[in-house]
Amino acid sequence: MAASLPMLNPPLHTRERRSLGGLFPHNSLAVLRPFVERAVDRLLTEFTDQLRHGPADFHTLVSEELPIITIGEWMGIPAADYGLLRDLTHDQVFAQELFPTPSQLALSDNATRQLRDYFSELIRARRRTPGSDPISVWLRTWDELEPDRRRADEAVHALALFMILAALETTSHVLSTSVRLLLQYPEQLESLRRNPELVPDAVDEVLRYDAPIHMISRVASTDTRLGDTVVPAGQMVQLMVGAAHHDPERYPDPERFSPGRGASHLAFGAGIHYCAGNALARLEAVTLLTSLLSRSIRPRLSGPARWAPRVAFRRISSLQLTLA
Ligand code: HEM
16 A cells, blocks of 8 residues: 555655546546446445345445445456455455454455456456556556556556455445435535535535545655644644544534535645546535435435544445434
């Protein structure tokens, strides 16, 4: 993970980030939008069918599916591999936790090895048969930047692997959390039904209220003063995003979920490492909520959400809904 984008400083970071190209500019989002809309429609229709027979798990059936279907389509990954990649990312993320246990680290090591092998094979395949997918495009870019082909392959490998790790759990969390919060605040849900143009604001309030990543790590490169605290050069600082988002000096009445708040947040980070996939994550969340609110079904929570044991990367493991 030390070679992944958020861990790099300029000039290395600048080179890697530029090599991604404009990741999700308007035109590539415009290409993905109809695909996301169709995927949302299919997932919600299947979910609704299940609901008619009794309680159903929104998280597993919808929130865990949409991000891998979307990123898989974008990267040109075979659908048969989606389940494997999703399971491996759940285990891999333990390496980025605050206090992982030895058994969690062992799971993470094993998942990292399998993911490395998977993406090595994918890159070999794209070398044999290049296309217009992002991995082929990055290979072409890196062949120009890096005369040593092995190093070019390694750079693309790190980008592709990180993209999967960055895209899946984070987006799944936002999808389930949006539904959980709106069902807990029915007056906000009704207001959004009447005013669907406010859905993007609601997604931002979800990101503030319960950010998928609660902790961002940094190492001070020089002695640095933060308020009254001096952080000596070389010392690690954990930025607690969840706490910052509930700071009453910044967000009045922070425990209130209030989509009209219109406040900025740190859920996608800040500065040069600002999330490169934020537009895609927003597209998925807005499309899903808009479609769900436009439907005639009236689901409710059939119990509290179940959570995986995490601190840094929030993860709902189940969100059971039933028909009202
Ligand atoms: C709601 C979903 C998401 C959240 C909350 C999120 C959050 C973040 C955060 C907090 C960072 C900064 C990390 C740091 O400063 O150390 C980041 C970076 C990044 N994210 Fe996301 N992310 C999400 C979805 C995605 C998606 C869908 C993709 C790709 C398709 C993606 C790709 C990236 C990349 C490439 C970086 C590294 C940027 C850099 O270091 O220059 N993210 N993300």
